[in-house]
Amino acid sequence: MANKRDLKKDINYVLGDIIEEVYVWELDNPGKDTKAGEAIIDEAITSFDGLIARVNERDVENASQHFKAIRTDLEKTAKTLVEKVNAL
Template sequence: MASIKNLKKDINNVLGDIIEGVYVVEETSGGQHSKEGTAIIDNAIATFDELIAKVNQHGVENKKAHYKEVKAALETKANALVEQLNKLG
């Protein structure tokens, strides 16, 4: 069960870092909140909710494969959010 706890921490840390990155970029570019930055934050929160719901899903037949799928989805979605963040700055 420790791997589930670590997966939840990874989801929280990765998406939290992306949100923090949006705030840093906006502060260094004059302190104005942009629509694009808000959209990235909203997407990060929606991704967090979606992935945590998948981790907490009951009745999964092959848990190991399910958690690998969640981790892969985290990587894919986080990379897409980081690309959007890089365009913001």
């Protein structure tokens, strides 16, 4: 089931890149408060856990719609997190 594997990779890469971007911001701005960055990282990790749990659900009625909804939620979450990172 390549679709499930690819979706897991996408979730990992997208949210991992956002977390990495927060770390880069923290390194570039050592004098600034890092609490907002830590909150973004925590939110990304929580989102990762929730999305992976949804991907691993076994008894779904329509797998295609289920995975499409997860992809949509990933895009929304990523967009929100990127906006927060840009606002730092």
